Amino acid sequence: MSLELRNVTKRVGADVHIHETSLVLEQGTFNILLGTTLAGKTTLMQLMAGLDRPTTGEVWFRGKNVGGVPVQKRNVSMVYQQFINYPNFTVYENIASPLRVAGVAEKEIDAQVYQVAELLRLTPMLKRRPNELSGGQQQRTAIARALVKDSDLILLDEPLANLDYKLREELRDELPKLFADRDCIVVYATTEPAEALLFGGNTATLHEGRVTQFGPTSTIYRRPNTLLSAQVFSDPPINVAKVSKQGDEIILGEGVKWRAGKAVLPLPDGSYTIGIRPHHITPTAQKDGAATLEGRVLVAELSGSESILHFNMNNQTWVSQSHGIHPFPVGSTANFYVDVDQSFFFGADNKLIAGNA
Amino acid sequence: MARIILQDLRHSYYADPQKDDDWALKKLSLDWDDGGAYALLGPSGCGKTTLLNVISGLIRPTGGRILFDGRDVTDATPEQRNIAQVFQFPVIYDTMTVYNNLAFPLRNRGVAEPEVDKKVREIAHMLELDQRLDRRASGLTADGKQKISLGRGLVRSDVAVIMFDEPLTVIDPHLKWVLRSKLKELHHRIRRTMIYVTHDQTEALTFADQVVVMKDGMIVQIGSPIELFERPKHTFVGHFIGSPGMNLLPCNVENGKAVFASQAIETLNAKAYRGNGKQLELGVRPEFVRFAPTGIPVQIIKVADAGRYRIVETRHNDGTIKLLVPEGTEIPVDGAHVQFDPGHTQVYEDGWMVT
Numbered sequence: 001m002s003l004e005l006r007n008v009t010k011r012v013g014a015d016v017h018i019h020e021t022s023l024v025l026e027q028g029t030f031n032i033l034l035g036t037t038l039a040g041k042t043t044l045m046q047l048m049a050g051l052d053r054p055t056t057g058e059v060w061f062r063g064k065n066v067g068g069v070p071v072q073k074r075n076v077s078m079v080y081q082q083f084i085n086y087p088n089f090t091v092y093e094n095i096a097s098p099l100r101v102a103g104v105a106e107k108e109i110d111a112q113v114y115q116v117a118e119l120l121r122l123t124p125m126l127k128r129r130p131n132e133l134s135g136g137q138q139q140r141t142a143i144a145r146a147l148v149k150d151s152d153l154i155l156l157d158e159p160l161a162n163l164d165y166k167l168r169e170e171l172r173d174e175l176p177k178l179f180a181d182r183d184c185i186v187v188y189a190t191t192e193p194a195e196a197l198l199f200g201g202n203t204a205t206l207h208e209g210r211v212t213q214f215g216p217t218s219t220i221y222r223r224p225n226t227l228l229s230a231q232v233f234s235d236p237p238i239n240v241a242k243v244s245k246q247g248d249e250i251i252l253g254e255g256v257k258w259r260a261g262k263a264v265l266p267l268p269d270g271s272y273t274i275g276i277r278p279h280h281i282t283p284t285a286q287k288d289g290a291a292t293l294e295g296r297v298l299v300a301e302l303s304g305s306e307s308i309l310h311f312n313m314n315n316q317t318w319v320s321q322s323h324g325i326h327p328f329p330v331g332s333t334a335n336f337y338v339d340v341d342q343s344f345f346f347g348a349d350n351k352l353i354a355g356n357a
Numbered sequence: 358m359a360r361i362i363l364q365d366l367r368h369s370y371y372a373d374p375q376k377d378d379d380w381a382l383k384k385l386s387l388d389w390d391d392g393g394a395y396a397l398l399g400p401s402g403c404g405k406t407t408l409l410n411v412i413s414g415l416i417r418p419t420g421g422r423i424l425f426d427g428r429d430v431t432d433a434t435p436e437q438r439n440i441a442q443v444f445q446f447p448v449i450y451d452t453m454t455v456y457n458n459l460a461f462p463l464r465n466r467g468v469a470e471p472e473v474d475k476k477v478r479e480i481a482h483m484l485e486l487d488q489r490l491d492r493r494a495s496g497l498t499a500d501g502k503q504k505i506s507l508g509r510g511l512v513r514s515d516v517a518v519i520m521f522d523e524p525l526t527v528i529d530p531h532l533k534w535v536l537r538s539k540l541k542e543l544h545h546r547i548r549r550t551m552i553y554v555t556h557d558q559t560e561a562l563t564f565a566d567q568v569v570v571m572k573d574g575m576i577v578q579i580g581s582p583i584e585l586f587e588r589p590k591h592t593f594v595g596h597f598i599g600s601p602g603m604n605l606l607p608c609n610v611e612n613g614k615a616v617f618a619s620q621a622i623e624t625l626n627a628k629a630y631r632g633n634g635k636q637l638e639l640g641v642r643p644e645f646v647r648f649a650p651t652g653i654p655v656q657i658i659k660v661a662d663a664g665r666y667r668i669v670e671t672r673h674n675d676g677t678i679k680l681l682v683p684e685g686t687e688i689p690v691d692g693a694h695v696q697f698d699p700g701h702t703q704v705y706e707d708g709w710m711v712t
Contacts, residue, residue, distance in 0.1 A: 134401065
């Protein structure tokens with residue numbers, strides 16, 4: 001019981017929107033499409049929903065090729081970034097609408113609307129119209145409509161992007177709970193790595209129309225298969241630099257070197273690309289064996305709980321993210337410590353060859 | 358360049374405001390130094406954009422005065438106030454080149470061409486647009502266009518204040534990141550008064566030296582990011598700033614000590630409580646809660662992986678307590694207890710910190 005993309009591609013004229021992609025999403029799972037704007041998230045969703053047809057390849061659902069099946073005949077719900085509701089309907093009627101279309105009995109409709117409204121804390125607003133609601137309530141109404149008809153596939157395309165920060169946090173907390181005891185497949189598109197992490201489930205990292213990696217979210221985050229996947233899944237952006245391994249030493253430009261850790265030691269001598277997430281570069285040494293980077297501070301962003309320090313070393317900008325308040329003056333020179341065991345090593349083809357698990 | 362003073366400012370969109378709710382801004386006063394970086398932070402509908410428009414001169418306030426360097430500008434037009442403004446969506450001339458877009462605010466003011474050229478190249482360099490100066494603006498990506506908007510706001514050296522209204526909302530996270538730090542760097546370099554409006558705490562806290570937290574048309578607290586984080590004066594600030602926000606737990610105060618879950622809890626301020634409040638709450642941020650062998654017994658409800666830390670939701674009969682646990686720290690399976698950092702645990706009386 002799954003949704004399968006089999007060698008799917010999507011071209012529009014000369015532009016390739018989706019390169020050949022195969023993906024299997026299992027029933028009862030929460031799946032995240034993570035990537036920047038134009039990475040192909042929306043196109044993939046439209047192919048999954050049947051709103052668009054692949055140029056080549058097939059879409060299978062529960063063992064059937066659904067390529068020719070119109071979207072109305074498939075049990076699919078979609079929620080968009082822009083809140084879409086019927087402006088002349090009350091919240092109640094908005095939520096009830098898919099059930100009315102399906103010809104569900106009045107009593108049953110009432111029960112289901114109340115159930116889902118309760119879940120999304122919309123009960124006090126049922127008699128209002130969308131324009132009398134806050135943005136968060138409007139989006140909750142759209143989500144309620146997607147949930148009320150027991151869909152096999154629910155697609156959410158950046159549903160929280162237009163909401164206030166705090167509301168986003170709240171709904172992020174609630175959403176997975178809503179799907180916890182459902183059998184449907186949920187697909188959720190986002191540009192934010194933090195959002196993917198908090199949802200858990202599975203993540204597909206997307207870059208320029210390609211799925212670079214797919215698997216359990218925390219695995220993808222902690223063991224990205226390529227530099228590209230690591231970059232897609234890092235916010236703030238991951239620090240990237242060239243290093244060379246010589247014997248038991250790793251050398252990063254002039255004067256910076258450290259002892260190769262267990263994972264890296266067996267690698268042949270030569271040059272590699274290293275990826276270090278900002279929170280593994282800190283202004284105080286966290287443990288023995290840390291490599292020291294001496295840099296000139298460019299920007300110090302102090303959020304109250306965290307310090308984000310941008311510094312220049314070897315003509316490159318580095319970013320450090322740490323707990324606490326480290327008010328380095330701009331222009332000053334400071335030492336930063338790299339937890340080298342947490343760094344990723346990529347080969348010439350940018351594939352991961354060593355790194356933390 | 359300007360020091361900005363707001364005196365007893367009020368504004369209503371109604372001609373004849375009656376009740377409290379009719380006021381979009383409810384009597385607020387502010388004093389901003391010349392050259393500072395300020396943020397107005399709050400949820401939708403808190404009045405932050407109204408306040409911004411009052412300062413820029415797009416709205417004439419119902420009451421109160423606005424002073425720029427001691428000069429009353431309450432009735433002055435935006436042009437007379439000499440401000441630059443950057444909006445949420447790029448405001449650029451699509452058919453013009455990047456260069457001409459950046460030059461526009463200067464040429465418009467009759468600045469001599471050699472000076473225009475110097476300024477345009479300088480700002481383009483800071484924003485890493487130098488390679489695209491001859492390109493048409495229409496060919497740029499969303500963030501490229503927003504960079505032009507920022508550049509147009511920053512290019513004039515004679516403006517009193519530069520205002521930003523949610524300038525990074527439409528930008529992808531990884532680019533948002535780059536532009537945010539760029540803006541901070543630019544402020545450091547040009548030292549012009551900047552006012553930044555946003556609902557995003559990260560943007561406000563990382564950009565500004567002073568953040569004005571607003572709610573329902575009022576200022577709840579003005580403070581540095583550190584003050585707002587460590588000493589929220591109101592539970593709203595505790596909740597709104599921080600992700601997740603502050604834990605707020607029902608409590609009593611007995612003999613100068615806060616009591617929660619039938620235990621005396623060390624706090625910063627319980628001693629100051631005089632016993633008038635209707636509702637007492639204990640506030641402690643998830644960053645200042647830790648697992649310990651003794652303390653408040655809790656049950657672990659949920660663990661969410663946020664990458665560099667985990668958010669653990671725990672429950673005691675008297676309330677939900679969240680903790681932030683650094684990557685690699687163990688989380689007890691059962692028989693868990695939590696303790697609060699006494700230096701960062703405060704008592705709130707009807708929402709306000711007891712002082």
